[in-house]
Amino acid sequence: EVQLVESGGGLVQPGGSLRLSCAASGFTFSNYWMSWVRQAPGKGLEWVANIKEDGSEKYYVDSVKGRFTISRDNANNSLYLQMNTLRAEDTAVYYCTTYTAGGFDHWGQGTLVTVSS
Amino acid sequence: DVVMTQSPLSLPVTLGQPASISCRSSQSLVYSDGNTYLNWFQQRPGQSPRRLIYKVSNRESGVPDRFSGSGSGTDFTLKISRVEAEDVGVYYCMQGTYWPPTFGQGTKLEIK
Numbered sequence: 001e002v003q004l005v006e007s008g009g010g011l012v013q014p015g016g017s018l019r020l021s022c023a024a025s026g027f028t029f030s031n032y033w034m035s036w037v038r039q040a041p042g043k044g045l046e047w048v049a050n051i052k053e054d055g056s057e058k059y060y061v062d063s064v065k066g067r068f069t070i071s072r073d074n075a076n077n078s079l080y081l082q083m084n085t086l087r088a089e090d091t092a093v094y095y096c097t098t099y100t101a102g103g104f105d106h107w108g109q110g111t112l113v114t115v116s117s
Numbered sequence: 118d119v120v121m122t123q124s125p126l127s128l129p130v131t132l133g134q135p136a137s138i139s140c141r142s143s144q145s146l147v148y149s150d151g152n153t154y155l156n157w158f159q160q161r162p163g164q165s166p167r168r169l170i171y172k173v174s175n176r177e178s179g180v181p182d183r184f185s186g187s188g189s190g191t192d193f194t195l196k197i198s199r200v201e202a203e204d205v206g207v208y209y210c211m212q213g214t215y216w217p218p219t220f221g222q223g224t225k226l227e228i229k
Contacts, residue, residue: 037166045158045166045209047218061217095165101172102154102213107165 002026002106004096009111016086020111022079022096027106030054030074033099036081038092039110046092049081050099063089086115119143119212123221129229136197138224140210145190147214154213157186157195160223161206170195202228 008020020036036048049070050059058070069082079096093112097104120143130136146153157170168177170186173193183198197204205228210221 044223045160045211045220047220050218059216101175102148102152103156103168103171103211103218104158104166105168105171105177107167109165 002098004098004106004108006094006096006108006111009094009113011114011116012086013117014087014115016115017082017084018086018113020081020083020094020096020113022108024077024079024096027098029072029077034070034072034079035097035099035104036070036079037095037097037104037107038090039095040089040092043092047104048094051079083113086113088115091115118217119146119215119219121210121212121219121221123208123210123224126222126224128224128226130197130200130226131229132202133199136200136204136226138195138208138210138226140188140193140195140221142191142193142212144215146193146212147190153189155186155188155193156211156213157184158209158211158220159204159206160209161203164206166209197226200226200228 003025005023012018035050051070067085071080093110095110096108098106122141124139153173155173158166160166169180174186185196187194207223207225209223
């Protein structure tokens with residue numbers, strides 16, 4: 001069974017940093033593109049970033065370019081999102097997902113990031 | 118960016134009755150490989166989203182066959198043949214043909 005377990009969320013001040021982690025199991029992690037998708041409180045879904053199977057290609061939504069970095073450790077079946085210079089509008093639940101057939105097929109339970117003073 | 122527009126945004130349905138959600142894209146979602154990367158997701162209250170349909174009409178494993186997807190080009194539809202109580206939640210369409218991937222605003226299905 002595919003499992004994706006996010007961690008690392010919490011309360012951070014504007015301008016601060018946070019690193020999210022996602023532990024993957026139940027599938028061959030190194031064979032899959034991976035993604036982060038977020039959902040602001042009471043709002044819809046927004047794609048944040050994607051990373052290729054071997055980490056050689058990375059893509060970001062414009063609003064986080066230069067501030068967020070997606071990375072992966074295939075040896076440890078882990079996905080990461082380093083978030084710097086956080087803003088109030090980054091407040092959201094962040095989901096770790098697999099990316100196949102042009103969409104997000106498996107989702108974690110999400111981790112809440114709150115940016116507030 | 119490709120804009121995905123769903124309608125209606127609110128959908129009250131009687132149990133056992135059919136339901137239909139429309140999704141329109143601002144440009145054709147046919148990719149150069151001939152595939153159309155249009156997905157449908159369900160998000161039940163308090164839960165993570167779950168993909169129901171990929172490439173317009175392919176059901177994910179475990180998705181009941183009362184859910185079906187159809188459409189082409191820029192117009193797509195998710196249909197539920199007979200709504201059950203467990204279908205309450207928000208439904209999103211999403212395109213993966215172009216970067217960045219984009220979602221519709223969501224359609225909230227409730228029981229009348």
